Amino acid sequence: MVGQEKRKRDGETTVLRHAQFVRMIRALLLLCFGLCVVCGSSKPTEKKSRVHEEEPLSRLQHDDKKNYDYDHEAFLGQDQAKAFEHLPPEESKRRLGSIIVNKMDRNKDGFISEEELKDWIKSAQKKHVYDSVEHQWKDFDVNGDGLISWEEYRNVTYGSYLEGPQTDTEYNYDQMMSRDERRFRVADTNGDLMADKHEFSAFLHPEDHQHMKDIVVQETMEDIDKNGDGFIDLKEYIGDMYTSDGEEEEPEWVASERQQFSEFRDKNNDGKMDKEETLDWILPSDYDHAEAEAKHLMHEADANQDGKLTKSEILNKYETFVGSQVTDFGEALLRHDEF
Template identity: 30%
Template sequence: MLPENFWLKLVSLVAIFTLATARVNNPEKSSSVPLNEMTQEGKIAVMMQMYRKIDSNENAVIDTDELKVWIDLVHNRTSEHAVKFRFNFLDRDGNGQVSWWEFRSLTFSVISDDENEGPDPKNYTQEQFRDLEKAFKADRARFQVADLDHDESLTLDEFRAFAMPEMFSHMHYHMVEETLGELDSDSDQHLSVDEYLTAIIQGDDVTRNDVTSREYDFFFNTRDKNGDGKLDKNEVKEWIAPNEFNPHKAEAEFLIREADTNKDGELSLNEVLRELHLFINSGATNFGRETHEEL
């Protein structure tokens, strides 16, 4: 009788050969194809290569800490690419800073010297102008909070805080203000359960009913820590930027829990390859957007 993982190993060897051949025949094309667009053999070969990089202590299994470190790396690299691309686009004069004037002119097509002047209503429908004006005011407020030296320009570090406020503690309470501005319909500086649910509930009627019931209980049992029936600013902050919650660690724990067939708390290569689809649709591969070139 053949061993249980014989065919998995055979497919893996074929995958490695296929990917290697593709790189020889057309190296530029094969290296830039996103993981989720590769053939099954290519996906397996790249996942095997990724697995070896995740397994930092080279003990032939990956644990939660190793997977969390990898997800951190993928997330940070992806975010940094996006931030630098946008920063360089907005930095029109190439001086290493994005001024509010540059940001306004390229984001909202506003070029006047009046720093508070927003989009011209004559150029838009009433609904378009309302949405643009709201976005303009939100970006203006966030820009000012990120601008730590108050010089009306953002350095790359300041722009990172503007673009990814959840990653910077000095931006967290501004995120609270943004959340209240979006959801606090009665402007009482608190979120009622109904206001909270408007941000949570999506999908069809069946899903909405399930989510409503679950989140309603979660609101009162977990979110509303002081039991007054609404969320104050501190409770909203704990919801959107919790102190103790690490999303990358939570994702690593989820992946191991789902793929760990022998329940030893670690993942072998075979376990990862058996759940290939799960990993390709996770932060570990930038949701399938990783390429061989990025590895």
């Protein structure tokens, strides 16, 4: 009985994560998988946003006159940048040249193009996404065949509900299961209802995958479009972020959001947002941080200005790409030989 109750609770929290846009409840629960979200039941006084803006490549100040710490975190990711700080110059250069550069050179032509450099930076920044997929993989790949079928995902996530459907729950599990299946099918690019790790990543983190953008917009509009007309009007837009109880004065940010809706969200000034306008709102694409950093690193290291980098050019400017501080070579190798 205890095991059944635990499985039921685990299933409910997992559902809430994967149906991340569902606003059936005021707040989400803390996932048992370690994915943190906020829970609460009071009227929000601070702005709650659906916008999936790109996280900065680093929280550090980008000032190469002082140091290259920003570039290190952008190029390696925060965790690996810290690891490289403890390496001596010899080992730092060795790993940069023999491991990283070789991995960046996808077409094996002996050069690193700006596009390859940008893709490497994006990959380093998305490591937390890969880690979350790895962390959850074993829970859903029940038969251990290296794939997660829709049936496996459904049974693990909704197992307790499928065994004994309940009508007195505050969650509409049939609707949530239907939305999950629809998203799973979109993520499943080859249509076999079996997700490999790339497809499962698209399912868990649809906002990070180009072919999933339509489903992100669709789910968002379904959540906010209360009158079902296929658009998001101003009342629905504000109501998704703020609900007045008539007793407290409206926060200033609400008035600001009304202005944002009129001046920027509703681009054709028809009083509502369609799918394209909703896409521009929740998945803005104004600035590509990885592309900007790739151009910067290319400018710093491309000695002959031919628009591509050789391994020698990168190693000659290794301090721009990776950090290095310690001098105890042997100790550093023992601590960080896992890279």
